[in-house]
Amino acid sequence: MLQRLQSASRRALLLAGLAALPLAPALAQTAPAPTGTSTGTLRVVLSNELTSIDPVVSTAAFVRNHGFMVYDQLFALDGKGLPQPQMVGAHTVSADAMTHRFTLRDGLAFHDGQPVRAADAVASIRRWGARDVVGKALLAATASLDVIDDKTFELKLARPFGPVTESLARATGSALFVMPERIAQTPATTAITDPTGSGPFILDPGAWRIGDRTVYRRNPNYRPRPEPADGLAGGKVVKIERLEWVAMPDAAVAGSALTNGEIDFIEHPAPDLLPLLQRSRGVTVGLINPIGSMVWLRLNHSQPPFNDPRARQALLHAIDQKEVLQGMGIPTEDQVPYCPAYFMCGTPIESAAGAVGLRNAEPEKARALLREAGYANQPVVFLNGADNPLNNGATLVLAEQFKRAGLTMDVQTMDWATVTVRRNRREAPSQGGWNAFVxxxxxxxxxxxxxxxxxxxxxxxxxxxxxxxxKLDELRRAWWEEADATKRAALLEAVHARAYEVLPYINAGQFRTKSAWRSNLSGILAATVPVFWNVERK
Structure with missing residues (x-):
């Protein structure tokens, strides 16, 4: 299987492409100025292109990436993962930690020129809290959330809730971004169409062409915080005039464009290309995500066979994490050969409580559990977002492992944008639904x-x-409501062990991902997500 995924012919095509492929058609009409001349434009290739813009309705990473361009946050996570004030200028907490008062800092304005008000922040929190798991937990613990004046709002808790500022700094899933009240009043089930925010970049709707590029301009009225940029926090000083997020799904074309100076940054170069990119003059390969990434296998709990926990548990014995990482082309030095931790290995809350399988595949154990679950050889619809080489590699290896365990696999290939739409369908797999995706x-x-x-x-x-x-949700809630550190640590172990029993998703391997950019860029931040304030040409 691994030989098929990394065949000599494919490798030759990818590596030769760096030197031989022509300029991508999407860039042909906007070639950059000669080397050494700053055009004020940064061209970037991210893992997927932008196809929708609502960070509440969609949890897709490309929507989050867009959100950090056009919106700002009340609090933001610094390089250590700690929440720091961002739009908030002052924050006071009562002695019993049940009342939080927030005052917005001076100079905040939306792209349409209107000032940012406390009413905008409150409406944004409420819309976000209607869908996001963190937002729901925060609002469920909230007695009141009120506007005090144009710049001040107050949150009173009904019961203890420790991570208030951490929640307001939510940076993924449905990240908490502040929108104008008029937009935030859109029902959380209805996608917004107006991209007005108060962030450091402004979307140019007329230049947004799906399949080509998304264009942002520097917000001339954005007032950064005075602190240096640190992770997602601090001063968001934009040093370019224009950002082009280029659609370039072909990994070899993207690598060629980077080495030739036609683009400036690739978030996730294909692993096969990294050795040559590292040797290319004018290219820097580095980490913007120090801890790394993890392959998450999401299963449909509402449809057979994975509505039965025994069928989900069978996959723990079908998966060999190291084989998955090898099939993705992850270099050995960037692999974590085995990681059972739901909260990732290398973090302060790494755990192996309840862990089963994943290290060495045991197909017979998997087959036995599938028989117990009553699996009847029906096709398992596995959605493959093949325009992302990492997703594609992981999906193909996992599908092969599941075949060995006795599952009848139906791998359906599409782009990631289609996966993000298809995965919301609850119909039976035979009627347009699905069973699994990565x-x-x-x-x-x-x-x-x-x-x-x-x-x-x-x-x-x-x-x-x-x-x-x-039970899992009760344990999770007990964890975030517990103030005692020792008790919280015990609750975390209980959460982890229960997750291995019911398997809301499965960890299929942890690895480090490198990004690549032109060496004449400075200010690339290790923020885990790609952000482009602080970046300039040397």
């Missing part, structure tokens, strides 16, 4: 028992996949 998560996604949105199992109103387990 997504790539990072440390912000994994977070903790509250912020890990794929762990939430609320039964009603849950995320795609629709996991339902009252």
């Amino acid at each position: 997504t790539i998560a990072n440390a912000l996604d994994a977070g903790n028992p509250l912020s890990n949105f794929y762990m939430a199992s609320p039964c009603e109103g849950g995320l795609t996949g629709w996991p339902c387990d009252t």
Whole structure:
């Protein structure tokens, strides 16, 4: 299987493409100025192109990436993952930690020139809290959320809730971004169409062409914080005039464009290309995600066979994480050969409580559990977002492992944008639904028992996949309501062990991902997600 995924012919095509492929058609009409001349334009290739813009309705990473361009946050996570004031200028907490008062800093304005008000922040929190798992937990613990004056709002808790500022700094899943009240009043089930925010970039709707590029301009009226940029926090100083997010799904074309200076940044170069990119003059390969990423296998809990926990548990014995990473082309030095941790290995809350399988495949154990679950050889529809080489590699290897375990696999290939739409369908797989898909998560996604949105199992109103387990959600809630550190540590172990019983999703391998950019760029931030304030040409 691995030989088929990384055949000599494919490798030759990809590597030769760096030197031989022509300029991508999408860039042909906008070739950059000669080397050494700053055009004021930064051209970037991210994992997927922008196809929708609502960060509440969609949890897709490309929508989050767009959100950090055009919106700002009340609090933001610094390089250590700690929440820091961003739009907030002053924050006071009562002695019993049950009342929080926030005052917005001076100079905040939306792209249409209107000032940012406390009413905008409150409306944005309420809309976000109607869908996001962190937002729902915060609002469920809230007695009142009121506007005090144009710049001040107050949150009173009905019961203890420790991570208030961490929640307001939510950076993934449905990240918390502040919108104008008129937009934030849109029902959380209806996608917004107006991209007005108050962030450091402004979307140019007339230049947004799906399949080609998305264009942003520097917001001339944005007032950065005075602190240096640090992770997603601090001063968002934009040093370019224009940002082009280029659609370029072919990995070899993107690598060629980077080495030739036709683009400036690739978020996730194909692993096969990294050795040559590292040797290319004028290219820097580095980490913007220090902890790394993880392959998450999301299963549909509402449809056979994975509505039965025994069928989900069977996959623990079908998966060999190291084989998955090898099939994705991840270099050995960037692999974590085995990681059972739902909150990722290498983090302060890494755990192996309840862990089963994943290290060495045992197909016979998997077959036995499938028989117990009553699996009747029906096709398993596995959605493959093949325009992302990491997703594609992981999906193909996992499909082969599941075949060995006795599952009849139906791998359906499409682009990732289509996956993000298809995965919301609850119909039977034979009627346009699905059974499984792969997504790539990072440390912000994994977070903790509250912020890990794929762990939430609320039964009603849950995320795609629709996991339902009252006990797991009760343990999660007990964790974020517990103030005692020792008790919280014990609760985390209980959460982890229960997750291995019900499997809201499965960890299929952890690895580090490198990005690549032109060496004449400075200011690339290790923010885990790609952001482009602070970046300039030397």
